[in-house]
Amino acid sequence: MHVSTRSHLRKGFRFAPSLFSLALVVGSVVLCCSQPAKALPAFARKYGLRCSACHESWPMLNFFGQKFKDNGYQLMNDRDAPIWQNPGYWPVTFRITPIWHRVSTGKVLVDTYSGGALTGTNTAITRVTSSGFDLSGLDFHTGGTLEKNFSFYVLPSSDNTASFHFETVMARLDNLFGSPWLNVKFGKFELDNLLSEKRILTLTGNGGIYQLYHFVPQGDGNVFGKMGDNQLGLEVMGHSWNDRTRYSAALLSTSDGTPGLVYSNAYTGFFTASQAFDAGKFGVQRVGFYAMVGEAPTSWLTSGGPTGALPGTGAGNKPFSREGFVGQFYFGQHVDLTVVTQHGEDNAWFGQGYGDFIGGTVPNNNVPGTVLPAGSQNPTWNGVLLEPHYVYSPQLIFIGRYETIRMSQQANGSGSLNPSASNFGNISTYTIGYRYNPFMTSRAGFAWHNEYNWLHQDGTGPSLGLNTTNINTSELLIGFDFDF
Amino acid sequence: MQRNHLRKWSLLVGAAVVALPLPSWAQLTQYDFETRMNMEAHIGNITGHAKDAKGDYRRYCVVCHGQNGDGNGEVALWLDPPTWPKPRDFQLGIFKCRSTPTGTLPTDQDLFDTIARGLDRSAMPQWSTFTKQERADLVAWVKHFSPRWTNEKPGTPITIPPEPEVTPERIKAGRDVFARVQCWKCHGVQGQANGPSAATLQDDLGRPIAPFNFTDGTRPKCGDTDQDIYRIFMTGLDGTPMPSFADNIKPDEAWDLVFYLRTFMAQKSKEKAIAKQLGLKPVDPNAPPPQQ
Numbered sequence A: 001m002h003v004s005t006r007s008h009l010r011k012g013f014r015f016a017p018s019l020f021s022l023a024l025v026v027g028s029v030v031l032c033c034s035q036p037a038k039a040l041p042a043f044a045r046k047y048g049l050r051c052s053a054c055h056e057s058w059p060m061l062n063f064f065g066q067k068f069k070d071n072g073y074q075l076m077n078d079r080d081a082p083i084w085q086n087p088g089y090w091p092v093t094f095r096i097t098p099i100w101h102r103v104s105t106g107k108v109l110v111d112t113y114s115g116g117a118l119t120g121t122n123t124a125i126t127r128v129t130s131s132g133f134d135l136s137g138l139d140f141h142t143g144g145t146l147e148k149n150f151s152f153y154v155l156p157s158s159d160n161t162a163s164f165h166f167e168t169v170m171a172r173l174d175n176l177f178g179s180p181w182l183n184v185k186f187g188k189f190e191l192d193n194l195l196s197e198k199r200i201l202t203l204t205g206n207g208g209i210y211q212l213y214h215f216v217p218q219g220d221g222n223v224f225g226k227m228g229d230n231q232l233g234l235e236v237m238g239h240s241w242n243d244r245t246r247y248s249a250a251l252l253s254t255s256d257g258t259p260g261l262v263y264s265n266a267y268t269g270f271f272t273a274s275q276a277f278d279a280g281k282f283g284v285q286r287v288g289f290y291a292m293v294g295e296a297p298t299s300w301l302t303s304g305g306p307t308g309a310l311p312g313t314g315a316g317n318k319p320f321s322r323e324g325f326v327g328q329f330y331f332g333q334h335v336d337l338t339v340v341t342q343h344g345e346d347n348a349w350f351g352q353g354y355g356d357f358i359g360g361t362v363p364n365n366n367v368p369g370t371v372l373p374a375g376s377q378n379p380t381w382n383g384v385l386l387e388p389h390y391v392y393s394p395q396l397i398f399i400g401r402y403e404t405i406r407m408s409q410q411a412n413g414s415g416s417l418n419p420s421a422s423n424f425g426n427i428s429t430y431t432i433g434y435r436y437n438p439f440m441t442s443r444a445g446f447a448w449h450n451e452y453n454w455l456h457q458d459g460t461g462p463s464l465g466l467n468t469t470n471i472n473t474s475e476l477l478i479g480f481d482f483d484f
Numbered sequence B: 001m002q003r004n005h006l007r008k009w010s011l012l013v014g015a016a017v018v019a020l021p022l023p024s025w026a027q028l029t030q031y032d033f034e035t036r037m038n039m040e041a042h043i044g045n046i047t048g049h050a051k052d053a054k055g056d057y058r059r060y061c062v063v064c065h066g067q068n069g070d071g072n073g074e075v076a077l078w079l080d081p082p083t084w085p086k087p088r089d090f091q092l093g094i095f096k097c098r099s100t101p102t103g104t105l106p107t108d109q110d111l112f113d114t115i116a117r118g119l120d121r122s123a124m125p126q127w128s129t130f131t132k133q134e135r136a137d138l139v140a141w142v143k144h145f146s147p148r149w150t151n152e153k154p155g156t157p158i159t160i161p162p163e164p165e166v167t168p169e170r171i172k173a174g175r176d177v178f179a180r181v182q183c184w185k186c187h188g189v190q191g192q193a194n195g196p197s198a199a200t201l202q203d204d205l206g207r208p209i210a211p212f213n214f215t216d217g218t219r220p221k222c223g224d225t226d227q228d229i230y231r232i233f234m235t236g237l238d239g240t241p242m243p244s245f246a247d248n249i250k251p252d253e254a255w256d257l258v259f260y261l262r263t264f265m266a267q268k269s270k271e272k273a274i275a276k277q278l279g280l281k282p283v284d285p286n287a288p289p290p291q292q
Helices: A004-032 A042-047 A063-070 B002-019 B021-029 B048-066 B109-119 B134-145 B166-182 B227-233 B252-260 B271-280
Strands: A056-059 A093-098 A098-114 A117-135 A139-147 A150-158 A164-173 A184-190 A231-239 A244-251 A267-278 A283-298 A318-331 A335-346 A380-393 A396-409 A428-438 A445-457 A469-484 B042-043 B046-049
Touching: A042 A139, A063 A231, A231 A267, A267 B021, B042 B109, B042 B134, B046 B048, B046 B134, B048 B134, B109 B134, B166 B252, B166 B271, B227 B252, B252 B271
Parallel strands: none
Antiparallel strands: A093 A139, A093 A469, A098 A117, A098 A469, A139 A150, A150 A164, A164 A184, A184 A231, A231 A244, A244 A267, A267 A283, A283 A318, A318 A335, A335 A380, A380 A396, A396 A428, A428 A445, A445 A469, B042 B046
16 A cells, blocks of 8 residues: 555545534434334244344344244244244345444555655555445345244345355254254354354444454464354254253354365364343343364365365364353343353464465465474463443443453464564454434334444564564444344 | 544534434333332232333333333234234233133232233233343333222132042033033134134124134143133133133032043143043034033
């Protein structure tokens, strides 16, 4: 990027207040004049319930919504089977979010020019800030029951250029042998995380995901250990009749949800269990744990050199794990706090970049005779996520989140030629925002969304031959988040 | 200069953040039932307070039962009886599921149980996810809609004698009770809700209503234990054509009838097995009613 871009952006930024003011006025008018839409989100339409019955704030589930989901999208009454619906009923909802956002990245390596030519030093580190209108991707949610105790979910999802993939495709058999303790899910689905990333209340690039669910150390080649991504596999889950007690166990292909046998025959297990307690006026409190334990390949058969890996030939499986505790605590009807912790560990081979498979090539390949560099060790880390909410009403929620991830052992230990700094790759991020639903019906969802995210990572900025630098990125986002 | 621009911009953002949610606050002030807001409900040693249920009612219940509890929530329009009964009008203070005699108010426990159990064959789900305290608060909230709760006391729950042993004789006696009090006129001779009166039934508000079909595997509205079934026909379902048979059926006969009704139900039961062994035939609607 040209350094003059910065001053150009500054000039452009002078007009931003006017443009932004106009957008706010238009937004305010639209909000004040909003009427309930005549459209029907799939489940609310089927059962005649408001969004707020199942969602603390759409799309995040509350306890009743979680129970509905755990029952296989059933209220467990006599009207669950689709035969009771009007024949015209089609369980489809779409969701998309037009936004305005401003992203500012603290340290970016850019070319430098003087008199139309590259300078002698050629590069500099600068802050890059850009803003503009944008779109999220488009999701088509279709789900529900095929018959009593037979349920499904299919979610074709696109990026903001309408390039689609299957985010979720799963069928589920519910209440096997008449017991809520035995339900089986098959296909591609979200892992049974109590704090669901697919139902996250924030939308920015860094704040719209849980960093804890995707973290791998810098330079790590583990392609799989991302709890936030939907995975291919089989899940058995069960719960008590009132959903106070719940468990799940999933067997997953180690493919990070990528269809096709591109990786190997490695498998991963994901286990969760939780127990909820009544706390009187405070509400229902829940505590639980999760563990993800698996293997992923580090070596590949090749064609045309050690980096030209053949899909599906992954071998040399090495272990990795993620485990932690989850707590969902309610302090009455307005305030709640979710806590997730994590301890993660990857095998030393992943720590040195083995395992990664990108477009048919592998930067590192654990072919016969390969040895790890001196001082290599398993990278380990610890993290915590705190997400408090203030729910003023079902229509207005204030959101906060703080996440921090700290490396406890770097892949390049003290015996390495270039040992990593102890804080290399550490992340701290916070997000604040609110979502306001100007109407709340059983037909459609619409939220006016405002959010700010700030993320700091140690040692991952450009270096220019000096010590590596830290990166700070901030993003402001305003948008209309709606489903129909 | 640029600093001024930024200041203006910051002020605008701040104003927008504060101003846009205002309609939500405005909506909260529309709701006014202050006169009965001190209503309480007592469930064991738990005391429910109406004022504490306001948020839960708004989040979960208002869509059907309406802001004023009159059963005219936004979804009511789309509920077509008899397939989908209309939501309960809490202002009337009339409830189907009671342990108390017909015409009287239910106990707090009755309402408490109904919230958790839900009502099959209606849009009312099982709200078992609440804590007991939250449910007790909601009971108080439901009560605060009707002046009946300030003027009357709930009825005294009926006494249910201990359940006797199921015998072939009792099941046959139950069939006689079924014929004598003419349950079949609405429920059909085989409990399939196809009696000669079934298509003409209306509730107290003149809306079509269907009798219970014992054979399709769904749960009776007010509970599916033997005690619940006993209670249903001895207290009646107020507001519906289902009367109380407390004056027509003796307690011992009531148990006989419970056992006979079990023979219709889809679930496996001792009663069904005995009826099968007996080769029990449905009642004959044209036969003279058995003598008491």
